[in-house]
Amino acid sequence: MPKQVDHVERREFIAQALWTIVDRQGWAAATMREVAREAGVSLGQLQHYFSSRSEMLTFAIEFAADRTAERVARSTAALAQPPHPRDVLRAVLAELLPLRPDARATSRMNAAYVLEAMHNPALHQQVAVGLRDGRAMVEHLIRQAMDHGQIPPGRDAMIETDLILALTGFGPLLELGVIEPRAALAAIDQHLDRLFIPASGRN
Amino acid sequence: MPKQVDHVERREFIAQALWTIVDRQGWAAATMREVAREAGVSLGQLQHYFSSRSEMLTFAIEFAADRTAERVARSTAALAQPPHPRDVLRAVLAELLPLRPDARATSRMNAAYVLEAMHNPALHQQVAVGLRDGRAMVEHLIRQAMDHGQIPPGRDAMIETDLILALTGFGPLLELGVIEPRAALAAIDQHLDRLFIPASGRN
Numbered sequence: 209m210p211k212q213v214d215h216v217e218r219r220e221f222i223a224q225a226l227w228t229i230v231d232r233q234g235w236a237a238a239t240m241r242e243v244a245r246e247a248g249v250s251l252g253q254l255q256h257y258f259s260s261r262s263e264m265l266t267f268a269i270e271f272a273a274d275r276t277a278e279r280v281a282r283s284t285a286a287l288a289q290p291p292h293p294r295d296v297l298r299a300v301l302a303e304l305l306p307l308r309p310d311a312r313a314t315s316r317m318n319a320a321y322v323l324e325a326m327h328n329p330a331l332h333q334q335v336a337v338g339l340r341d342g343r344a345m346v347e348h349l350i351r352q353a354m355d356h357g358q359i360p361p362g363r364d365a366m367i368e369t370d371l372i373l374a375l376t377g378f379g380p381l382l383e384l385g386v387i388e389p390r391a392a393l394a395a396i397d398q399h400l401d402r403l404f405i406p407a408s409g410r411n
Numbered sequence: 412m413p414k415q416v417d418h419v420e421r422r423e424f425i426a427q428a429l430w431t432i433v434d435r436q437g438w439a440a441a442t443m444r445e446v447a448r449e450a451g452v453s454l455g456q457l458q459h460y461f462s463s464r465s466e467m468l469t470f471a472i473e474f475a476a477d478r479t480a481e482r483v484a485r486s487t488a489a490l491a492q493p494p495h496p497r498d499v500l501r502a503v504l505a506e507l508l509p510l511r512p513d514a515r516a517t518s519r520m521n522a523a524y525v526l527e528a529m530h531n532p533a534l535h536q537q538v539a540v541g542l543r544d545g546r547a548m549v550e551h552l553i554r555q556a557m558d559h560g561q562i563p564p565g566r567d568a569m570i571e572t573d574l575i576l577a578l579t580g581f582g583p584l585l586e587l588g589v590i591e592p593r594a595a596l597a598a599i600d601q602h603l604d605r606l607f608i609p610a611s612g613r614n
Contacts, residue, residue: 320526322583336587367594370594373580373590374577374580374584378576381573384529391573395574398570
């Protein structure tokens with residue numbers, strides 16, 4: 209295996225060890241020492257891949273965001289092509305929320321770093337850029353759907369965008385068992401049904 | 412001052428020192444030692460008021476929830492009486508979200524303990540009970556408004572309740588500056604306008 213690929217794979221393996229700790233014990237427990245222990249490497253070996261905890265966290269966040277983007281891409285690729293924007297938004301929300309075990313680890317990772325970002329200027333910048341990109345992506349979908357007559361023309365694209373983003377608020381309610389996955393999906397469907405003009409016969 | 416009152420006040424003073432640390436450095440930094448330092452007492456004096464970190468956190472959470480409930484009660488008392496349920500829901504959401512500095516500290520405290528609760532069974536129970544109470548309160552308001560013809564009869568009370576709860580998802584987006592307070596309030600107003608039947612002439 210080429211050395212460069214091996215280096216990337218080792219970093220991803222370490223990021224996964226970090227997630228396991230965050231999922232089980234929370235963000236604060238994910239020290240360099242604990243991550244090395246979980247990954248089964250020495251602290252010196254870990255420092256070969258990440259020179260600081262901050263560098264390790266940044267990489268793990270980007271890796272988590274990439275995994276989420278891949279799950280979203282797989283979900284939207286599985287839709288009838290070209291996909292209806294309502295189905296795209298539903299697929300994105302379903303992948304961002306902890307509705308299934310594979311989404312739960314990254315959802316919890318997301319919640320942890322959003323919180324951590326409130327106290328850490330470097331992370332703050334990284335997280336805010338990611339969220340603004342997400343907001344711009346949803347806004348683009350909404351405006352496109354308005355142009356195509358799939359959303360009533362009187363709607364305010366920014367307000368509709370922000371109401372879609374707010375639905376990620378189901379995350380902690382799902383995590384804590386206050387709302388069941390079925391109820392969250394029913395609410396998301398209801399919201400999307402009110403946003404989009406019903407199209408008879410679309411698959 | 413009676414001894415009992417003084418004891419309660421000292422505990423509240425310590426809880427406020429704990430919030431200051433959570434707001435500035437995050438939850439993990441709020442150790443007994445750090446809280447004692449922030450409150451200007453010795454570790455031994457702190458242990459006179461709280462025998463463990465867990466007891467201190469539980470008290471601080473309840474105190475934060477009480478402060479939020481008081482802010483909500485003040486907001487709803489300031490409405491035209493009897494208040495319209497739309498105005499009550501708006502007031503509750505406005506107090507739960509970090510729209511103003513005084514709501515920001517408790518909102519951040521809430522975010523921190525919701526996250527901590529995912530890894531801490533005792534906190535999990537406490538937080539989930541609080542959130543279920545909140546959900547039941549919103550559901551009660553929605554059902555009452557449906558009974559009074561203020562919400563169209565065809566709506567599903569549980570789905571409408573959960574869509575209101577989802578609006579708390581603006582919290583992290585506001586904290587990280589991704590959405591401005593004005594945009595969050597505009598989206599909340601739009602959502603409530605679609606939920607309630609317009610009543611001309613209500614004040």
